[in-house]
Amino acid sequence: MSEPTATALPVTEPLPVPAPAKLVDVASLSREKLALFLSEQLGERPFRAAQLYRWLHQRGATSFDEMTDLSKALREKLKVQAEIVPLVKDLEQRSVDGTIKYRFKTREGRYIEAVYMPSEDRKTLCVSTQVGCAMACSFCMTGTLGLKRNLTAGEIVAQVHAVNREVRRNENLETFRPLTNLVFMGMGEPLHNFENLKTALAILQSEEGPNFSHRHITVSTVGLVPMIERFGQETDVKLAISLNASTDEQRSQTMPVNRKWNIAALLDACRKFPLRQGRRITFEYVLLKGFNDSDADAHRLKELLRDIPAKVNLIPYNENPGLGFQTTGEERAEEFRAILAEAHVAAYIRKNRGRDIAGACGQLANRDETAAEAPT
Ligand code: SAH
Numbered sequence: 001m002s003e004p005t006a007t008a009l010p011v012t013e014p015l016p017v018p019a020p021a022k023l024v025d026v027a028s029l030s031r032e033k034l035a036l037f038l039s040e041q042l043g044e045r046p047f048r049a050a051q052l053y054r055w056l057h058q059r060g061a062t063s064f065d066e067m068t069d070l071s072k073a074l075r076e077k078l079k080v081q082a083e084i085v086p087l088v089k090d091l092e093q094r095s096v097d098g099t100i101k102y103r104f105k106t107r108e109g110r111y112i113e114a115v116y117m118p119s120e121d122r123k124t125l126c127v128s129t130q131v132g133c134a135m136a137c138s139f140c141m142t143g144t145l146g147l148k149r150n151l152t153a154g155e156i157v158a159q160v161h162a163v164n165r166e167v168r169r170n171e172n173l174e175t176f177r178p179l180t181n182l183v184f185m186g187m188g189e190p191l192h193n194f195e196n197l198k199t200a201l202a203i204l205q206s207e208e209g210p211n212f213s214h215r216h217i218t219v220s221t222v223g224l225v226p227m228i229e230r231f232g233q234e235t236d237v238k239l240a241i242s243l244n245a246s247t248d249e250q251r252s253q254t255m256p257v258n259r260k261w262n263i264a265a266l267l268d269a270c271r272k273f274p275l276r277q278g279r280r281i282t283f284e285y286v287l288l289k290g291f292n293d294s295d296a297d298a299h300r301l302k303e304l305l306r307d308i309p310a311k312v313n314l315i316p317y318n319e320n321p322g323l324g325f326q327t328t329g330e331e332r333a334e335e336f337r338a339i340l341a342e343a344h345v346a347a348y349i350r351k352n353r354g355r356d357i358a359g360a361c362g363q364l365a366n367r368d369e370t371a372a373e374a375p376t
Helices: 031-041 046-057 072-081 153-170 190-205 225-234 248-254 263-272 295-304 330-342
Strands: 088-094 100-105 111-118 123-126 130-132 147-150 181-184 217-221 238-242 281-287 310-316 346-349
Touching: 031 046, 088 153, 100 153, 111 153, 123 153, 147 190, 153 190, 181 190, 190 217, 190 225, 217 225, 217 281, 225 238, 225 263, 238 263, 248 263, 281 330, 295 330, 310 330, 330 346
Parallel strands: 123 181, 181 217, 217 238, 238 281, 281 310, 310 346
Antiparallel strands: 088 100, 100 111, 111 123, 130 147
16 A cells, blocks of 8 residues: 555645634624624623614714723624724815715725715715616716625715714714715615615614614615615615606617616506605606707606606716717706696706716716726
8 A cells, every 4th residue: 555645635625724703794784683693692781782883873983992881891702703894985086066075995995985965955975885886877987887796784884974974074063963865876776785775774764873864865776676666665765766768769778777677667666656745756867968858858758757756857967988978058958847847847957066076976986996096
């Protein structure tokens, strides 16, 4: 019997290496799941969960060390089993109109953006839900990236905490939550990341957390029809639909999702959507010069929305180099709006914010590789 040689060892199957203990991402847990984690995994009493939750979501703590009213022993225990996944502000760009675009770096080095829009009566944050986007709308810059990954609930909420912190400091405010409104209109398709969106909403709306009212949160979707139904059943916040066309031919040309769920299917889902008293669905309509901004388009749009409690936001197109669409002129936009208004469809021309910093609708796209130093 000869000794086995090294070459006889199986080389294709590496020796099993014990997987490192997975730390629990506590900021992504709902209030209930956090309580379970503390009681079942750490053997802690229920009120500890309330304390930890408040640190995470009322104060927006980014480390266990700052949670000074938790015992040192508990903080050490948390550090062994749990983590607060960082989302680090890495760039900010200020527009002449007061808009500030924040870029955040995820732990693995990807970038997402959130846009702060202050006005006289509100302070709104536009939040991202994915790194990149799978929907591939041809006029949208984020759509050119493709989907990199979903954001976790913790990362969605962390954008809000981080910008609250910034606003508090920049504007010298005492209030722990200066932001008043949230719109899920940043990078990504929120309903394509529904579970994490739902958890994030529950956290953002919780009394022990940031305590946003359902009236002050809007989620915008490209039109994932089956998810609109679930969204209506499982959340109570406002819905916005990116319609952007008055015929299926047009819409399928720019929004691939329309080939799966066409305008009729989409509007059907809207008709079935459970609306709270007095609430309307917002329809976003990006005006693309010579493409969807004719009188005939306005008339068709008005017909489409005839039996839906609707409000239309007309969005002047923010041009992106290379995408080949142009902005509709102000006068044309106003004529378009007037046709809707005559038919009693409430329509507003949305102000463009943050264009000079590429922070406006459809301009959010920081490619990981280039990580542009300067705005483009
Ligand atoms: N994916 C979701 C959330 C993003 S919202 C959705 O599609 O609704 C972003 C909004 O900006 C959408 O209404 C989209 O139609 C609009 N948009 C995209 N690119 C734009 C651009 N270049 N100029 C103006 N609006 C744009």
